[in-house]
Amino acid sequence: MSVRPFAAAAALSMIFALPGCSGGNKQVNTKEDFSNIPVPPPPPAPSGVRYTVRNCLTQSLPPGDRVGRITTVGQSIFPDTLTIDLSRPAGFPNGRLLTDPVGDIMLAYVFLDLGKHGSRGFADLPLNPAANDVRFATGFPYLAPAQGNPPRAATNGANFDFVDAKDTEYDRVDRMGMPLVATALVPFVRKPAYNDADPGSDVNGDFVGNIEDELSSLTNAFADDIQGLGFSLCASQ
Amino acid sequence: MRKFAKLAAAGGAIALAFPLAIMLPEQFALAADHNDPPQRAGTAASKPDKAADFGDIFAYHTADKLVLILTFAGPVPTSSAATYDRNILYKVNISNAGAATDSEIAIRIRFGQDASKTNAYGLQITGIPDTNGGNPLVGPVEADNSSDGVRFRAGLFDDPFFFDLQGFNESRQSGNLSIRSTRDFFASANDTAVVIEIPLSRIQNGTHALDVWAETLRLGGQLS
DSSP states (O other), rough: OHHHHHHHHHHHHHHHHTTTOSSSSSSSOOSOOOOTTOOOOOOOOSSSOOOBBBHHSBBBOGGGGBBBBBBBBHHHSSSOOOOEOSOOOOTTTTTTTTOOOOHHHHHHHHHHHHHHHHHTTTTTTSSOOOOOOOOOOTTTTOSBBBSSOOOOBBBBOOOOOOOOOOGGGGEEEEEETTTIIIIIIIIIGGGGHHHHHHHHHHTTTTTTTHHHHHHHHHHHHHHHHHHTTTTTTTEEE | OOHHHHHTHHHHHHHHHHHHOOTTTTTTSSSSSSOOOOOTTTTSSOOOOGGGOOEEEEEEEEEEEEEEEEEEEEEEEOOOOOOTTTTOOOEEEEEEETTTTTEEEEEEEEEEEEESSBBBBBEEEEHHHTOOOGGOEEEEETOOETTTTEEEEEEEEEEEOOOOOHHHHHHHHHSSSOOOTTTTTTTTTTEEEEEEEEGGTTEEEEEEEEEEEEEEEEEEEOOO
């Protein structure tokens, strides 16, 4: 058995088992968190500053961002699905509306101490654009019309030649649930494997180590800039 | 020195960012999920599967409806046509019971062409519970369709995602956070999309939360 899947499973156990942690590793019960098991090291940083991002995945979401079973950042990423609590108003992370600033929220999830800044720390700046460049439609089909004057299909067809084949005759190409996870947090070389896998693999911890590696690289690169904006990181040195 | 250190620390990210840095104007890059699968074969020569490339999935509820929106094959310039590939299966999985990773409801979406007409395409939807007697929902693209309480439409739309992708990529490469709120990489660009509005009663299972994810699958295997 290689260290990586073992460590990944341990990491996931921690993420799922410790919903109460908030921005710090000190609350972790080392007897139950498998912290004695080697964790995949982040890419080497030549400077003296290197960040551990485990806290970012184990930190609690603000109460308003807890949906269904999800109470931590890690649980919102593993599995990679959009969760909807029908008893509560819609809006990310309770499902995803067209207008939700998911880019800034997801970046806050993985970079910021949510206990100090909440999940809207970046969105309140905002860091990225706060809204779409054109207005969405108020009714069905909700999206804004195509821009420009592109060629359009005719609408007078009736006898369409749809493929009639079983799922087993297809190969998966892409998958998606939560925004930004597959592309921003899964390392480039692991994307094919990630797309070939399914949410069950996410829960099994197959990609925890990969995502920690990528997030560590990003944190090592951006840490001083984020702190320069007045934010505290969820990662620890 | 500090900047150099950050550059080196971002080495892993550079591996991902480099192909994006040399993209052509029509080869927009990663976003919520845009351009996620193009390099599946692991070489620059591998063929991007544009039709199977998700942009985003949106899923939300109203008082009595569940709205599902898939965007894919984008972003493209505003002069480009939509993509309707009959060999792609777009599948929306919904878990409304048990484990979040088990799909109780699988909604399948396919495109087809009416060869007797010029440039006429349609979409087919199956798998929505208690709908149309179990028969597929079918209608032309670029038109609002309605059947047995379900509204559906496919076509070319504005890309709904807003994000400074250029700044994000530059940040990854330089190690200096340079994301700008005034720069939307997806402005003035379009996607192909499918919108489905379903009576919530056909999806809801008491107070159980829903988990939603989507996948694209290509008939006969991935492009190589």
